[in-house]
Amino acid sequence: MNIQGTWFDGYQSKPQPAQLTFNPDGLRLSLPDRQLDFLYAALTVSEQYRNGHYQIQVRNPPFADGTIECELAPDQQQYILAQGAKSSTRWAAWHHPNTLITSLIALVLVIVVAVKWLLPGLAMAAAPFIPQSFADGIGEAAYEYLYQSEVQPAQLLSEKTKRMIEANFDELSRESQEPARLEIVSLQASNSIGPNALALPNRTILLTEELVEQLDGDLDAVNAVLAHELGHLAYYHSMQALFSYMGLSAMSAVLFGDVSGAVTYLPALAMQMDYSRTAEAEADRFARDLLCAMGKDPTKGALVFNALGEQEAGLLSSHPGSRERSEFFEGGCVNAGYSHRAANF
Ligand SMILES: [Zn+2]
Numbered sequence: 001m002n003i004q005g006t007w008f009d010g011y012q013s014k015p016q017p018a019q020l021t022f023n024p025d026g027l028r029l030s031l032p033d034r035q036l037d038f039l040y041a042a043l044t045v046s047e048q049y050r051n052g053h054y055q056i057q058v059r060n061p062p063f064a065d066g067t068i069e070c071e072l073a074p075d076q077q078q079y080i081l082a083q084g085a086k087s088s089t090r091w092a093a094w095h096h097p098n099t100l101i102t103s104l105i106a107l108v109l110v111i112v113v114a115v116k117w118l119l120p121g122l123a124m125a126a127a128p129f130i131p132q133s134f135a136d137g138i139g140e141a142a143y144e145y146l147y148q149s150e151v152q153p154a155q156l157l158s159e160k161t162k163r164m165i166e167a168n169f170d171e172l173s174r175e176s177q178e179p180a181r182l183e184i185v186s187l188q189a190s191n192s193i194g195p196n197a198l199a200l201p202n203r204t205i206l207l208t209e210e211l212v213e214q215l216d217g218d219l220d221a222v223n224a225v226l227a228h229e230l231g232h233l234a235y236y237h238s239m240q241a242l243f244s245y246m247g248l249s250a251m252s253a254v255l256f257g258d259v260s261g262a263v264t265y266l267p268a269l270a271m272q273m274d275y276s277r278t279a280e281a282e283a284d285r286f287a288r289d290l291l292c293a294m295g296k297d298p299t300k301g302a303l304v305f306n307a308l309g310e311q312e313a314g315l316l317s318s319h320p321g322s323r324e325r326s327e328f329f330e331g332g333c334v335n336a337g338y339s340h341r342a343a344n345f
Helices: 074-082 097-129 132-149 159-176 209-214 219-234 237-256 262-293 298-308 322-330
Strands: 002-008 016-023 026-030 035-038 043-045 053-060 064-071 151-153 181-187 197-200 204-208
Touching: 016 064, 016 074, 043 074, 097 237, 132 151, 132 197, 132 204, 132 237, 159 181, 159 219, 159 262, 181 209, 197 219, 197 237, 204 209, 204 219, 209 219, 219 237, 219 262, 219 298, 237 262, 262 298, 262 322, 298 322
Parallel strands: 181 204
Antiparallel strands: 002 016, 002 064, 016 026, 026 035, 043 053, 053 064, 151 181, 197 204
C-alpha cells in the first residue's frame, strides 16, 4: 500500500515530498534523497483535519523526529492503528463543551501573557545572543526585498551633501561604538515606505533622500535620524521584533494547528504596536544622549516629527506618538545621560 504525503523533518521548514509504504513490519518513507523506516509504535496519527488530511507524528529519536501530512482512507488509518500506531485523543477532547470553554479561557490568558510580556521579554533577552551571521542573512534578505520594490540607488542629493551625511554618520557610528554601514537611497515610484530611514539586522542603515529633502537638508535633523537608527541597532530592535513575530507564529501553529490564526493575530498585532512604541522611545533616548555626548544639538530631532507630522505614511507609520517624541527632542540635553551600550532599560 503506497500513498503520497509530505514530510516535515523538524529541522528545516521546507516540506519534502514523500512516498509512504505501509509494510507489515513498519512504515517506509521514501524521500527524494533517502529512505527512512519507522516501527508503527513510533507513530501517532491525528484525527482528520478539516481539509481531509491527517498528520502522522514520528517520534523515533535519535534517528528521526518529524511529521508526515497525508490523506488516509478509513481502511488505511485502521490498518496503521491495528499495527500498533497510537491515535491522538487530544483533538477529541476539544469537542466536549466544558473542556472547550475552560480551554478557551486558558488560551486567551496564555496568549495575553505571552504576547504582552513573555515574547517581548524573551525576544529582548535572546536578541543580543543571536550570531551576527544569522542576523546578516535576515538583513540581506530584507535589503534585497527593499531594492526590488521600495528603493533604488540615490539620485536626488548632490555628491557634496551625501558626503557630508556620510561623514557625520561615520562619526556617530564611531562614537557610539555601533559599527554600521550607511546607504543613501532613493524611493521607487511605487514604494510603500515613504520618506524613511531603516536599520536592518545586517547593520545596514538605509536613509531615503526623500526624508533628507523633507527635512530641507538640515544636517542636524538628519543626524538625529541616523543616531536614532543606531539606537535601534544598539538595542537589537529588529531582531526583537522578528523574534516576537516568530514566537507568535509558532504559538499560533501550536495552539491552533491548521485553524486560521487571524483571530489571535489581531489583538497580538495591536499589542505589538505598544511594544514598538517602547522601542522607538529607547532609540530616541539613545539618539539624544549620543548627540549630547558629542556636543551636537539634539533639538533639531523635533523637525523630523514636525516635518512629517501630517503624513499618514512614512516615518510615522512605524514611529508612533509624534507629538511626545518631538517634545522629547525639543527638551535638548537636559536629563541626558549617555552609556555606550543599551544599559538602561
Ligand atoms: Zn525608529
